[in-house]
Amino acid sequence: MNSILIRNVQLDGKGTDVLIEGNRFKRIAPGIEPEGAKVVDGSGKAIVPPFYNTHTHAAMTLLRGYADDMELFSWLNDYIWPAEAKLTGDDIYVGTRLAALEMIRGGTVFFGDMYWHQPDAARAVEETGLRAALGLLYITGTDGEVLERNRHNNAALLEWNGGDSGRIQVVYGPHAVYTVSEPVLRQIAADARDGHRVHIHASETAREVRECIEAHGMSPIAWLDEVGLLGPHTILAHAVHLSDEDIDLIRERGCWIAHCPCSNFKLASGQFRYRRAVEIGGCRFTIGTDGCASNNNLSMLEEMKFAALSAKGESGDPTAGRDGDIFRAATRSGAEAFGIDAGLIEEGRLADAMLVDLDHPLLVPDYNLTANLVYAADSSVIDTVICDGRILMEHRKIDGEEEIIADARRVCAKIRAL
Numbered sequence: 001m002n003s004i005l006i007r008n009v010q011l012d013g014k015g016t017d018v019l020i021e022g023n024r025f026k027r028i029a030p031g032i033e034p035e036g037a038k039v040v041d042g043s044g045k046a047i048v049p050p051f052y053n054t055h056t057h058a059a060m061t062l063l064r065g066y067a068d069d070m071e072l073f074s075w076l077n078d079y080i081w082p083a084e085a086k087l088t089g090d091d092i093y094v095g096t097r098l099a100a101l102e103m104i105r106g107g108t109v110f111f112g113d114m115y116w117h118q119p120d121a122a123r124a125v126e127e128t129g130l131r132a133a134l135g136l137l138y139i140t141g142t143d144g145e146v147l148e149r150n151r152h153n154n155a156a157l158l159e160w161n162g163g164d165s166g167r168i169q170v171v172y173g174p175h176a177v178y179t180v181s182e183p184v185l186r187q188i189a190a191d192a193r194d195g196h197r198v199h200i201h202a203s204e205t206a207r208e209v210r211e212c213i214e215a216h217g218m219s220p221i222a223w224l225d226e227v228g229l230l231g232p233h234t235i236l237a238h239a240v241h242l243s244d245e246d247i248d249l250i251r252e253r254g255c256w257i258a259h260c261p262c263s264n265f266k267l268a269s270g271q272f273r274y275r276r277a278v279e280i281g282g283c284r285f286t287i288g289t290d291g292c293a294s295n296n297n298l299s300m301l302e303e304m305k306f307a308a309l310s311a312k313g314e315s316g317d318p319t320a321g322r323d324g325d326i327f328r329a330a331t332r333s334g335a336e337a338f339g340i341d342a343g344l345i346e347e348g349r350l351a352d353a354m355l356v357d358l359d360h361p362l363l364v365p366d367y368n369l370t371a372n373l374v375y376a377a378d379s380s381v382i383d384t385v386i387c388d389g390r391i392l393m394e395h396r397k398i399d400g401e402e403e404i405i406a407d408a409r410r411v412c413a414k415i416r417a418l
C-alpha cells in the first residue's frame with residue numbers, strides 16, 4: 001500500500017508526524033517510524049485542510065478575460081453562451097486540465113462542476129488526481145424539453161458513472177429556475193429523491209427573483225421547494241437575493257449555500273446576506289469561486305477574503321464573517337456538503353491536505369494561522385498538496401504542467417479566431 005510520512009509538521013500549533021496509508025490518515029503522533037513510507041520533510045510547514053470549491057464551471061478557464069465588465073444576462077447571451085456553443089469535448093478536457101492546474105496550485109482538491117461535455121471533464125479529473133462532483137446539466141429550450149446537447153452528454157456521464165477512482169461523483173445540475181422548465185425540475189426532484197445531490201444556481205440576481213415571482217407567484221427558493229428540489233442534499237449557488245422567508249426555508253430543509261462573493265461583486269449581482277442567513281438564520285454555507293469568466297480565477301484563498309469582507313460590508317459590522325467560520329466553510333463544510341469524508345486532518349479521514357510554508361512573509365508573524373490564510377495569504381504560501389493520499393504538488397512542482405499550458409494556449413487561439 002502506498003504510504004507517506006510527513007515528518008515534523010505543525011498541526012494546530014504543535015509539532016507532529018502524520019502517516020498516510022492508502023488514501024486515509026492512518027496515524028498522527030510524534031516519532032512515527034517510516035517503515036517503507038515516502039518521507040516528506042514537514043519542518044517549517046503547517047498541515048491544514050485543503051479547499052473544497054462547491055460551485056464552479058471549471059473549463060471556463062478558457063474564457064478568462066474573454067468578456068468582462070458586463071451585465072449578467074447580456075454577458076451570457078451575447079458572449080459566453082455563443083462561445084461555449086463552439087467548444088468541443090476536447091476543448092473542455094483541455095480547459096478542465098488548466099483549471100485543475102490552477103486549483104492544485106491554490107490548494108483546492110475538489111470542485112463542484114456544472115458545465116458542458118462532462119465525460120471529457122471527467123477524463124481531466126481522473127488524470128489530474130482531483131476530486132469532483134460533475135453535474136448532469138439540464139437546460140430546456142423554448143419547447144420546454146431538455147437540450148439535445150445536454151441529453152447526449154448526460155447519458156454518456158451516467159453510463160460512465162464516476163469511474164473507478166472513487167474521487168468523482170455524478171450529481172444533478174439543473175442550471176437555474178429561469179433556464180429549466182417546471183416538468184423537468186419536477187422530474188429531477190423525483191429522480192434525485194433517494195439522496196442524490198442537486199447543484200443549482202438560485203436567486204443570483206434581482207431580475208431572476210422578479211421574473212420568478214411574475215411567472216410562478218413566488219421566489220426562486222419557494223419555487224424550488226414547490227417542485228420538490230429543496231433538501232439536505234441541495235447546493236444552492238449564489239443565493240444572493242433571499243427574503244427572510246427564503247432563509248427560514250433553506251434552514252428548515254437543511255440545504256447548503258455555495259457563497260460566491262467574487263462573482264457576485266464582479267457581475268454586481270448583489271451581496272449575500274451573510275449576517276442574516278448564516279449568523280442569525282443558521283443556514284449551512286460553503287464557498288465557491290464560480291467560473292473563471294466571472295471571477296477571474298479559481299482561488300479559494302481570495303474567495304475566503306472576499307467572503308469575510310462582503311459579510312462585514314453588507315452588515316456594516318466588522319464582527320460578521322469571522323475568519324474561523326469562513327475557513328471552515330471553504331474546507332470541511334465544502335467536503336460535507338458533497339458527502340466527502342475529508343476536510344479535517346484527523347486519523348481515519350480521507351487524506352486530503354496541504355502544507356503551507358510558515359517561513360513565507362505572508363504567514364509571519366504567526367499569531368493566528370487561520371487569520372493569515374483568510375486575510376493575508378496568496379497561493380504562493382502553499383508548498384505541497386495531497387488529495388486522496390496522493391501528492392499532486394510537491395515544493396510547488398506539478399507533473400505535466402508545461403503540456404497543460406501549451407494545450408490551453410492552442411485552444412484559446414482557436415476561441416480568439418471565432
Ligand SMILES: [Zn+2]
Pocket residue numbers: 055056057201237290291
Ligand atoms: Zn455559476
